[in-house]
Amino acid sequence: MGASADRGMMEIRLSGSGGQGLVLGGRILARALLLDGLCVAQSQSYEPTSRGGLCRADVVAAESTPDHPLVGELDLLVLLDPIAAAASLELLRDEALVLADSSLADGFSDGELADVYLPGVELADVDLADIKVHSLPLYQTAKRLGAPRVANIVALGALTTLAGRWSQEAMEAAVLEEAPRRSSDLNLQAVRLGLALPEGQRVAR
């Protein structure tokens, strides 16, 4: 381990339920950050998760090896399933950004977390200050491509645009490198649709 700096550190979590491709998403994300020159630490929940169970993939990134490789205060959170919300919302640091599938926050395109109704989510204990929620039709987009399973890739694209902390090129390259080769075209389409989804909703920190 080099000298402790943790410069440019960010903590990202992709969360949802089993079968949503979060672990792959985490790997793609870590890869994209690596390609952009960052040092990453990527971890995930390890319990055997069947479809429907809680699942997460965390990425910690910094300019050099992060002191601590596990997330403690999330900068970015992707929510694909309401089941994942409770465990992660409490970790959100101030001014964190949440990307949720539109099915979770019906009727809202985006807004403050406090204003967003997330079915089945109790927000009582969460300090919701300055947390932005972007609700985007990740699944719907994936369905348009005929492959709901690429919602995770769409999400990565959207997150790339929303976060603005790593390059779109790196993300596209990471998708191609990490996702199964035989569906490269599909994944590329997915990530590109995702990149375009926020339509100028990029939030600068």
Place this chain on the structure above:
Amino acid sequence: MTDSDSSLPASFDIRDYLRTDLFPHFMCVGCGHGIALRCLLTAVHELGISKDELAVVSGIGCSGRIAAYIDANTLHVTHGRPLTFASGLKLARPDLTVVVVTGDGDCLSIGGNHLIHACRRNLDITCLMLNNEVYGMTGGQVSPTTDEGRYTTTTPLGNHEPSFDACSIATAAGASLVGREITFQAPALKNLIVEAISHPGFGFVEVISDCTEIYGRRNDLGSSTEMILSQKSGMRPESYGGALDQPFRPGNWQTGVLSRSDREEYAAAYRRRTRSARPEEQT
């Protein structure tokens, strides 16, 4: 001992294969293990295996002590585990002839799991299981092959557990050569060992040995001579079948090669399966 490798002495003297300075060996009067030792070494000689190419792995118990007497690469390992050490050794060094010497307790009880899986894998190892029906080294406790009703220190009122047949287990588990011999039929035992070592695959050889001092005495089985002769009459060569009304079958053992199959040897199968990954195959 520098005349080690291929030049074998023209006239066979077992002492060329022994660590003679350790003799007389520690085994009891009339212990059949010594006969098995001779058969093993004679087989090795007959096969022209040099002492340097030979590795003998043994476990714990009276049988385990045999390895030390053999002038070869010898490994006296933990209880029940000689097959595991041997598997590693053979996989690491396919050029070696690896022979495991084990006992009924070592092989079938504490090492039973290793036995069945070694049989299943079919690695080119010869396993010589010396079955004297008792834990001799620890003072004569009941073993998985102790006959029902026999007295041991832990069955003072007679053994109530049934014993099992190692050869059937080995066959069922997939050993590609399974055989049994009694010490009285030493030349046949030697031949069986020759066959097992030559056989490309896992060769399981059960040797019906005798424990005169600790087991025989307690069960009034007579002198060592009488014990090995009883084994002889307790065996059932295929040839006996039907010839007579089976008048003399207390043990009902069959001897010789009991089963054989030409299953692919483990290392060969491994190499075949992993061929595509191997560097030399890719060039």
Place this chain on the structure above:
Amino acid sequence: MASDSSSGERQNLQGNVACALGAIAAGCRFYAGYPITPSSEIAEQMAARLPKVDGVFVQMEDEIASIGAILGASVGGVKSMTATSGPGFSLMQEGLGYASQAEIPCVIIDVMRGGPSTGMPTRPSQGDVMQARWGSHGDRPVIALAPASVGEVFEQMLRAFNLSETLRTPVVVLIDEAIAHLSETIDLSSSMPTPLASRKVATGDVAGFLPYAATDDGVPAMQCPGDGYRSHMTGLTHGEDGFPTQDPATVERVMRQLLGKLDRNMEQIECFETLECDDVDVLVVAYGITARAARRAVVSARERGLRAGLLRPITLWPFPERRFRELASSANTVLIPEMNAGQLCVELERLCPHPGPVVRLNRIDGECISPRQILEQIEKLHAHD
């Protein structure tokens, strides 16, 4: 899966993968193991990778068989390893004892999980620290390494094999589940500084060869089957000739050499890291994933003006006692965060040069200790000053 080529030398690797790569880089050509969470990826990696380097992978019927097999392979002259987790590690203790007694090089990875018994198979824990030290019966030399990052896993695998080979002793690598399943960016090219070492191989006169002869470094040369030495190896207490003996003088002599060989080679064995230890009030001693949290905590503490320092043993056993005594003697307090009920703590209480406070920070709930927890503790300890 990390690609080996597309991004140069920098790549994201999972700890378990790095472990396998490190092993292969260290020259390991034989792996035997039994699947157990959270170590299984190591086996999977070895299964895929060993054939490529003409090595052999075998999945054994259990952990007992696994350690037996690697010891057999090692006797055959091949660098060998196995990987397991707590329950399997328990099963391997007899074989470890044998390896110590017979002085057979081998590397055992213990990816620690919650215990006791089946415990929490997927949750991190540091509960095997003492098992690594005392798990097998009798007195025996023990080397255990505790890497704290994926990159270090790779590096320490190289060291583990080198130590094992040169000192003819089993080396245990204790990996936290959190690191085993963590993907980190590492640069393999910069992680390859260690030259590979191999065991001292017997040469010279066959006739007078003593497999356990006394040597200056306490490590006898090892014969390889086929080289003509035809020695005997046994788990029984043996003399210099390798044959069993119970002669008290011989036993004493040979056991002394066995137990003394680590001391004689402490320079290459000892390995630790210190951070901010020049003027320490609170000395944090931590290893593995906990040390990563401690590191951030210490950095944060320093940012807040608290004089905290970190001693991070990489070679956990033998523990860097001398350095610890030095640091502890100048610190007010020693803080030992561990993901167990306080195993290393007991050892350090014994080592502490003064009866000053040795404070435990333990977590036994299957969660990692967070930087914040340690920082709070440091703050609290300062507040008490």
Place this chain on the structure above:
Amino acid sequence: MKEAVGAVEVPDAGERRIMMGNEAFARGIWEAGARVATAYPGTPSTEILQNLGTYPPEDVHAQWATNEKVALDVAIGAALAGVRAATAMKHVGLNVASDSLMSQSYMGVNAGLVLIVCDDPGIHSSQNEQDTRLFGRLAQVPVLEPSDAQEALDLTRLAFEISEEFDTPVIVRSTTRLSHTRSPVRLGERSKPPERSFVNDSVKNVALPAHARIRHPLVIEREARLGEYASSPELARVEKGTGGLGIVTLGSAYTYVKEVLPEASILKLGMPLPLPERALREFSDSVERVIVVEELEPVIEQAMCALGLAVEGKAFFPRTGEFSPERVRAGLQEAGVLEPRPEAVALPIDPLPRPPVLCAGCPHMSSYMAMRALGARVMGDIGCYTLAALEPLSAIDSCVAMGCSIGLAAGVAKAGTETRPIVATLGDSTFLHSGIPPLIDAVYNQADISVLILDNHTVAMTGGQDHAATGRTLRGEPTHRVDLEQLVRATGVEWVRKVDSYDIAALYHACRDATEYTGVAAVLSDRPCVLDPVKIQGPPFEVEAAGCTACQACMNLSCPAISWTAEIMDGRHKVEIDPIGCMGCSLCVQVCPSDCIRATANGANA
């Protein structure tokens, strides 16, 4: 002679049949109208009773007796009760029966009583070659001696008539040669002797000292009358030849003399005892030189010397062995009577030794293997198993006569010099014959011995006759079967074990335990004879030559089905098994240390 069981058609009178001497004796007994006939089997006499068993049971009661004395006693009883009776035995059987004979001679008979006693010159199958004529002289009873099958029939009939006319038991002496030679016989009618019943005459019938003193002078007087009778030309036939030489001869010797010296004057004696004094004197007077040609003892020659007649005989002829034309010729050559003949074809190599051996599959082999293994001092007995004294079993240290083994063993034990285990071995039939009293004696006198009873369920030596422990009579009818084990226990033997003879280890263990027992211990080694009365042949075994180490341990069984092959290993021959000879007993498999003996295809387990 297994076909003895069940009556067959009796040939009609007047027919000319080729018959074995023993068959002719049987026919003679039947034609004489005998109602009771008894015997204990013994070569060469066995076939007489066996053959009688083929005559209708309503004509004659034919039975095996426990031993020769019992046989004679049964016959005596029958004669006393008024029917003609016969008993047959081999020469040494008369030793057993002699006790009764000696007194019976004094008592005389009521109905005719004939003993057919078969001598064995040359000792083809016996333990000695005693001359039964000497017994006749000792017992003062007449001895008739036929020389071919026709005479065997004729003289047997005559013997009954002599017996009744002179009130004496009569011996008809045969020899192995006569008993086992077939020649033509013209058959006669069965006569109907006068009806008689028991005669109440205690002086005659009860052998008290006082009575015997009265009877002895009568016997001597009877002897004189018989001597005169024997001199009649019918029984002392002179065949006038050319030249001055006269040959006195009888029995088989007569045929050899006729063969080599057909032209000589001959006095052929049909009844050598009591001595036909008158006939001898007259013949001596009629020729210039008298030579007696008689097998075995010089009975006639010495008697003639005693009469003061000039006679030669044993100077030229041996007292041992069986005569043959060659031997008679040689003697006559030596006597200067015959010119030497040109030599016969010379045998360029030594004849192959082919001594008798235990049969393939013989259950006795394992018993003696056990004896060998025990290193026992073995007192043997009479039976096939006496062959175990020979190489390679070499397991019998002594054997004297029927039933002697147990007594001998007890004696060895009482001598106190023997350090090895002492074992008596005897067959089932021998045990019943004369082994029971010595067993009782051994128990009674607390001898520390082991008794190994080789129970092969038959009288094997003579070809598989029944006895009291087979459960069948001579005619093959079921009868009570003596339980040998119970019998042994009843004598007081407490340690008794019965083992399968084919289980070598069990047999050995039983024998070992028996020898370790203090006192009389008995082991019954139990397996039927493979050859008699029925052949028991299992699938044969064969040797896998590759596995044979030529150690030849199996050769110690002395099994005749095992021999050498041409294949040599280490300088020794490997072995093979003759598939026809092998009975499938598996004993060789049990001793083979190299596991190379296997069943042939038809013997393998299905």
Place this chain on the structure above:
Amino acid sequence: MSASSRLSDRAIAPQATPTNVLVVGVGGQGVVMVSRVLAKLCERNGLDIKQSEVHGMAKRGGVVFSHVRFGERVYSPTIPEGEADIVLAMEWAEGLRWLPFLKRESGGLIADTQRIVPPFSCRNRKRGALHGYQTMGLEELEEVVARVVAVDATGVASEVGNRRAANTVLLGVLSSMLDFDPSEWREVVAEVVPPKTIEANLLGFERGREWALQETRAELPTPPEPERPTHAADRVELEIVEAWCKGCDICVKVCPERCLELNGSQVAVLRDPAACSGCRVCEWLCPDLAIHVRILPAQEEH
């Protein structure tokens, strides 16, 4: 006394030389059966006959012989030496045994080439030991015997499906040399053999007879050749390492030659070196590996 008249009936008979056939073999081969066939033929033809054999021990693998003499008048039941017209041997070595009985000028030997080796012949277990079964080849035999017919009767019998029919094959050969009607032979054979085997035996008889009546016998069977030494008479050295022997007694008990014993200190010693055949059984079965057998080349004799 009616018996006397019978005796005198045949005081003198016209002399005519009897025909002498000596049937020889080994116990169990059916020698007696062969002679019974001859006896029955004589019975049918009203000839005088004497047929003599020995029972008892003979059946136990020993020598079996049967003298058959027939003609106008026969006295001696046994054939004098040098007087046999035919020796019919059912086993090769047995044929040789009885050669002196053959008529020197005209006697014929019919011999089965079968060998029955007695256990006695295999008794010498020393290295290089020869069979006690010593024999002569056909050529040697033809020098001393007027007529030799070597026939593989056992082989022929095997061909007709019953190895035991060898004796009827020989009878077929014999029938070609005796003056009896062939149909009578067949009838008598059928009478004498066990009912189940009549067919095989008659077939065997025909084969033997045909073979014997051939003008030139194309294929002469090969009679057994004399045994030749095939192996040098090596020496055996048996070494017992005293310090290794624990006195278990196994060698003493298993030695086929009984040449070992335990001495006073319970150590095995070679009691009878001359008896040791070097069979290695003791060596194989010594649990202490204390016995070493060495086979050394025979010492050259100068």
